[in-house]
Amino acid sequence: MTTIISLTILGVLVLFLGIMKKQSWLLPVILLGLVVSMGLTIMDWNTFKVYYHEMIVVDNVSVAFSTVLIFSAFLIFSLASHYYRGVQRPLDDIFGVMIFALAGAVMMTSYGNLIMLFLGIETLSIALYVLAGSHKEAITSNEATLKYFLLGSFLSGFLLFGIALIYGSSGTFDLQKISVYVSSCAGDYPPMFLAGLFLLIIGLAFKIAIVPFHFWAPDVYEGTPTLLTAFMATVVKTASIVAMFRFFTHTFQGIHGAWETTIWVMAAFTILLGNLTGVYQPNLKRMLAYSSISHSGYMLLAVVAFSPMSENALLLYTLSYSIATISAFGILILIREAHGNDYFSSLNGMAKTNPLEAFCLTVAMLSLAGIPPLAGFMAKYYLFTTALEKGLVWLVIVAIAGSAISVAYYFKPIMAMYLKESNGVKLEVETSYKVHLFFMTMLIILIGLLPFLLIGLL
Amino acid sequence: MITLTSIPIHYYLVFCSVLFSIGVVGVLIKRNALVILMSIELMINSINLLLAAFSAYNNDPAGQIFVFFIMVVAAAEVAIGLAIVVLIYRTTHSIDINVLNKLKW
Numbered sequence: 001m002t003t004i005i006s007l008t009i010l011g012v013l014v015l016f017l018g019i020m021k022k023q024s025w026l027l028p029v030i031l032l033g034l035v036v037s038m039g040l041t042i043m044d045w046n047t048f049k050v051y052y053h054e055m056i057v058v059d060n061v062s063v064a065f066s067t068v069l070i071f072s073a074f075l076i077f078s079l080a081s082h083y084y085r086g087v088q089r090p091l092d093d094i095f096g097v098m099i100f101a102l103a104g105a106v107m108m109t110s111y112g113n114l115i116m117l118f119l120g121i122e123t124l125s126i127a128l129y130v131l132a133g134s135h136k137e138a139i140t141s142n143e144a145t146l147k148y149f150l151l152g153s154f155l156s157g158f159l160l161f162g163i164a165l166i167y168g169s170s171g172t173f174d175l176q177k178i179s180v181y182v183s184s185c186a187g188d189y190p191p192m193f194l195a196g197l198f199l200l201i202i203g204l205a206f207k208i209a210i211v212p213f214h215f216w217a218p219d220v221y222e223g224t225p226t227l228l229t230a231f232m233a234t235v236v237k238t239a240s241i242v243a244m245f246r247f248f249t250h251t252f253q254g255i256h257g258a259w260e261t262t263i264w265v266m267a268a269f270t271i272l273l274g275n276l277t278g279v280y281q282p283n284l285k286r287m288l289a290y291s292s293i294s295h296s297g298y299m300l301l302a303v304v305a306f307s308p309m310s311e312n313a314l315l316l317y318t319l320s321y322s323i324a325t326i327s328a329f330g331i332l333i334l335i336r337e338a339h340g341n342d343y344f345s346s347l348n349g350m351a352k353t354n355p356l357e358a359f360c361l362t363v364a365m366l367s368l369a370g371i372p373p374l375a376g377f378m379a380k381y382y383l384f385t386t387a388l389e390k391g392l393v394w395l396v397i398v399a400i401a402g403s404a405i406s407v408a409y410y411f412k413p414i415m416a417m418y419l420k421e422s423n424g425v426k427l428e429v430e431t432s433y434k435v436h437l438f439f440m441t442m443l444i445i446l447i448g449l450l451p452f453l454l455i456g457l458l
Numbered sequence: 459m460i461t462l463t464s465i466p467i468h469y470y471l472v473f474c475s476v477l478f479s480i481g482v483v484g485v486l487i488k489r490n491a492l493v494i495l496m497s498i499e500l501m502i503n504s505i506n507l508l509l510a511a512f513s514a515y516n517n518d519p520a521g522q523i524f525v526f527f528i529m530v531v532a533a534a535e536v537a538i539g540l541a542i543v544v545l546i547y548r549t550t551h552s553i554d555i556n557v558l559n560k561l562k563w
Binding site for chain 2: 115118119122126129130133136139140142143145146147149150153154156157160161164167168171172173192223
């Protein structure tokens with residue numbers, strides 16, 4: 001709760017700084033404010049609290065994932081000064097809306113009531129519709145925002161209808177009371193409840209970009225300004241998957257019955273389709289979009305294989321995925337600036353002209369592909385282990401096959417950078433940006449070497 | 459005396475589902491961004507009606523409170539949606555969603 005309040009205050013403060021015409025203060029204030037609200041979040045550790053008649057439930061799971069979300073936002077905002085350096089227009093609106101979106105994401109990790117889930121999703125989504133179209137002059141950005149808005153509000157309608165049907169059959173929005181209702185049903189659910197559940201899953205699956213509700217993701221990711229794509233691919237995905245995880249853990253104590261198969265099939269198809277289509281993408285940004293789709297499939301494994309261990313595995317997975325993706329987007333920003341496009345040929349010979357950037361991108365790609373000893377490998381290892389303990393052998397086989405396919409496209413940029421002849425364009429990077437990229441790369445390696453620091457937390 | 463609950467709940471359920479489906483079909487077949495926005499509004503309002511009906515039948519005010527939240531969110535969504543449509547109109551001079559084909563899957 002203190003997290004949501006502090007983030008909202010920070011957002012208002014940023015807008016206020018915009019009115020006062022203090023553009024140069026924006027980023028320092030935001031970074032400081034995010035550190036403060038991260039501190040306030042961590043202070044709630046091990047103190048189980050409920051607010052507003054169990055509308056908001058702050059437990060260790062929500063604290064851990066809120067910290068991941070704020071940390072991801074911190075890493076993204078650290079890239080912002082470089083990304084927006086040539087922009088003349090005031091930036092307080094974009095930054096303010098990003099922080100409000102973050103507050104919505106935190107709501108999604110700590111809701112105790114379906115009303116709060118809906119409000120969190122809408123706070124996040126409405127802010128993102130604005131952010132996707134924030135490059136007003138570019139037709140691609142306009143198109144991305146309209147597609148995202150129309151599909152997003154359409155699928156929000158499904159989510160809402162699902163909530164209404166669950167309310168109709170159980171008579172409450174409260175997760176604890178729904179859980180009581182679920183146990184009173186004893187496995188024999190009325191059709192209205194099941195229909196509501198499936199509609200709710202559809203609504204959430206759209207936000208996470210799970211096959212068959214993923215078709216918007218590559219287009220919207222490509223059209224959106226790159227920095228905000230990084231925000232979409234990390235913060236939004238983490239928040240939505242945690243929202244789904246929280247719904248199933250609090251109401252069903254894990255999942256079973258008809259919808260276990262549904263989520264099983266969704267996860268398998270997401271992993272296979274995301275990775276197979278990723279191989280055929282011509283440029284880095286679309287490839288990262290498909291990479292993020294396939295990773296949401298892996299994260300779904302934690303929802304299917306619910307156990308106390310899978311919370312830890314999901315935490316490690318979201319953290320390592322977020323850092324590696326933001327690092328890759330950091331390099332993508334540089335490439336798009338220097339070349340005006342992000343085809344793989346633009347990366348040719350980058351290892352000679354910019355060895356540090358090439359190294360950072362290589363580590364990020366290897367981590368996303370799951371090569372030991374990096375963070376992505378450890379995260380996948382723990383996630384697959386929890387799934388195996390639940391006896392989901394075939395799903396794990398599909399996931400491993402998917403990882404093997406994914407190596408094919410994660411190695412494309414690496415081979416372009418190290419094996420091809422240089423095209424003579426040197427990326428212009430200031431030192432602070434280099435330090436930031438290097439910091440993220442070190443984090444990926446460090447989490448890979450010391451995963452046990454995170455794995456026993458929850 | 460005729461009360462709200464003298465109509466069986468199934469009638470509300472069927473009526474709201476039909477309204478919702480009309481909204482869904484409208485979103486899927488119409489090409490005009492404004493008409494799609496109207497269809498989404500229809501979907502949301504059918505849900506509002508359903509929630510109010512459930513709330514009356516369960517003697518639980520939470521559903522009606524939720525309707526207010528949904529109205530606020532829907533208003534915000536429409537405000538953003540119309541702004542986006544204006545933005546599109548400025549660059550393409552059309553609000554037909556078929557003109558948006560720069561990003562392909």
